[in-house]
Amino acid sequence: MNIHKNARLTPRARERIVRQVESGQTPEAVAKAAGVCLRTIRKWIDRYRREGLTGLHDRSSRPHRLRRPTPAAIIETIERLRRQRWTGKQIAAEAGVSPATVSRILRRLGLNKLSALEPEPVRRYEREHPGELIHLDIKKLGRIGSVGHRITGRQTGMVNRHTGIGWECVHVCIDDASRVAFVQVMPDQRKNSAVAFLAAAVAYYASLGVKVQRVMTDNGSCYRSKTFRAACKRLGLRQIFTRPYTPRTNGKAERFIQTSLREWAYARAYNTSDERTAELPRWLHRYNWHRPHGSIGSKSPISRLGLTGNNLLRLHS
Template identity: 85%
Template sequence: MNIHKNARLTRYGRERIVSQVEGGQTPQAVAEAAGVCPRTVRKWVDRYRREGLSGLEDRSSRPHRLRRPTPEAIVGTIERLRRQRWTGKQIAAEVGVSPATVSRVLRRLGLNKLSALDPEPVRRYEREHPGELIHLDIKKLGRIGSVGHRITGRQTGVVNRHLGIGWEFVHVCIDDASRVAFVQVMPDERKESAVAFLEAAVAYYAKLGICIERVMTDNGSCYRSKAFRTACKRLGLRQVFTRPYTPKTNGKAERFIQTSLREWAYARAYNNSQERTEELPHWLHRYNWHRPHGSLGSKPPISRLGLDRDNLLRFHS
């Protein structure tokens, strides 16, 4: 028997109120003592008198009568008219059923929205060669003063002594073709930090034999700054921007950020921010060199660079 948490009566409580009524007490007095209404007491007494102790068991909430399912011929007609872009009310008037029935059938068929009639094709792009395009983005993370209440449990009346200790900014870069990533934790998201990270990323990929051609960023102020634009020209990079309020344009960086949060930033309890930052290079090494990548089959991203065995050993060390 699956009793809900606020139930006033269980099977044994029902037996007790039935025995009290059968013993001569009034339903009103029994109801007041049990904390229920007299109607509830009379319901269980009547059921006991008709069915005995088995009548005090919980019953299924399934209705005695089920609605008749819509005939397949009508469902086919509704689908055919919907694909002709008829509205629900027009279909209901034509077929001779209620608009609620049409809505229910269309929802079951996945045609309740007109956009489902002409679905947009999935547009995926991927550069052919490493270095043709890199994606840059920034994720803000709160600093860690010590293990928080999510691990230790919140204690009543304890003041959050780490309130206002600030933020760290994780600058990420991922290659569009190979998905080889580069990450650094910077103190802010200003133009100076963005430029320093770009230079470090270009140098990292150069060590892997990758020459960067273009860089894609969002429309943040640090990426729109004259200093970042000048740095791109100095490094021989062409800068392109994502469409405003369209994160899917920069989807590879967004997806990488979610992976890094799940497998690094929030993977375990860190005692402080320094400990989390020190773990980043180890996790990034596993991501690039050992972690199987979903869209790359069972191989890590570094395998798509086309490096020979000697170069792989040299970079790996």
């Protein structure tokens, strides 16, 4: 409830005047002291006697019932014509009601937008087999010197003692089909770090019995470098790039980054960057092995690789 700035009586003030009248004061004296008319005092007293304290709160100005509601036959006609993709003005002319009435009824029926008539199917792409495509991306994280403003909040006039402490880069890789992820914290996002991470990621998936065929990256300079291109060729990978300024192309990596920030990087207060990095393998193990993913069903990503028997037990241990 929003009380306007010139309101004389708030719910608490209404309760006070009711208590004054109940204690024996005359309504005239209470009205004069509150600076309102006698009719207002009697209105709130009547509401209190009928409904108690709940009656002292403001109520909607909407009528309890309409004098002449739209007949059900007209509502059915409006719905039928709308499902034939008629416009609001066409429906109003045909049904003999105002366009405002048609708009109100369509909004109530959930048909005010044409897209509601034929909802478009969710367009998702996903590779059929693990290893057909992996997504690579990088997220910069500020180094931690001590618990910072994300936990303690910013204080006015406080000098940022962490200025110039530097950055560290989280290189992420996620499989398109299984969503099995691999993450490493690197000192920078240059080509040598990107190549080292790519080799480590391919080796990780190879340990799971998955052969990587393609790698998708954005258009960062490290991924566009000749060194990274040569590394892809040496590892037998075909490199493809996302469309410029189109992060949804690499959406699986972008979504994984947001999840990792929420559940790992900013999940709790870390005293140092090393402490945060040490927590990464434990979180990643839970993400791959135990965390159910709603977008790919209730199974964990690692279970989609089809590993069974001794290999599964060896990797899990």
